[in-house]
Amino acid sequence: MIPDIDSPPTLEWVDDHVRIIDQTLLPAEVRVVELRTVDEVVDAIGRLAVRGAPAIGACGAFGVVVAVDEALRAGGAADPDDLAGPIERISGARPTAVNLRWAVDRVVAAMDGLGAGPDRRDAALTEATAIFDEDRAACDAIGRHGAAELAEARTILTHCNAGRLATTGIGTALGVVYGKAMAGQPVEVYAAETRPLLQGARLTVWELSAAGVPVTLVPDSAACGLLHSGRVDAVVVGADRIAANGDVANKVGTFSHAVAARRAGVPFYVAAPLSTVDPGTADGAGIVIEGRDPDEVQSPDLRAAHPGPVEVWNPAFDVTPADLVTGIVTEKGVLFPDFTDAIAGVLGRT
């Protein structure tokens, strides 16, 4: 009951390029693709071939190394002037998951003050590898803390995919599920399908089935009734950005589960590494929500059937207010309200 995160890995650095599973094709096909240029990195992040906040952070970090190599190949020095444009394109490929900009900034800072291109490249690769390794370790710790906190919770509802496909390790929300399984606790999962791109139906069901964890798919619209029925012990979801006050941006639909869980008296947990916490954003109102292509919502059949254009609002994420969150499971332990104090404390900012 643990995911085989090494075959093939969600994301890895091989010699001079990033290798990812193209998640747009799952579960029908497990295709590994190579990202050798900044264009390819930006495209893979933007079209969700690689996705999930920690995974795109790691991909962006290695993307900076790709940018350095590209600049050196073009005869440049890979200095800040050379890199400013490519780095901004990588950082901006998805705006909500703070891990992406955080990871890119960390790699850029690691090159600070180094003159020679090859030295800068070495420093970038070392830092990106550290980000990759730290995320893997954070997932393990989240799994352990989550299993201790949720030892009595047998049936978990989750949304989207916050598993091994979304991180460099065993996942965050699903890390808690695997942590429970590894601790010998009985665990089963309801996976909400996650309209419109079906990360729950396609990715979470595939990943948990492969790991041997019992999983039942539910339409997003059935989750409220499911929670009301008393068949769920806890909701556990991931996060793309957690504001300083504990407001949580995560895949659109998460907020509905939180409201329904509160109404049903079911605890609602967020599992995320501290790299997802953004102390620079005071509350959820300050989180930029990525708007996505209307075509993700409109099927070709629907488009063909409508006589004229249909206006579509397709936000990728929503913000769950902190007061609906029972606890935030991090690699440093579980945070409880008051989240402003708890977050400041764990980040060492008190």
Ligand code: MRU
């Ligand atoms: O648009 P996606 O598929 O990248 O959205 C992913 C999520 O919302 C996850 O829950 C979040 O990034 C946490 S992944 C550990």
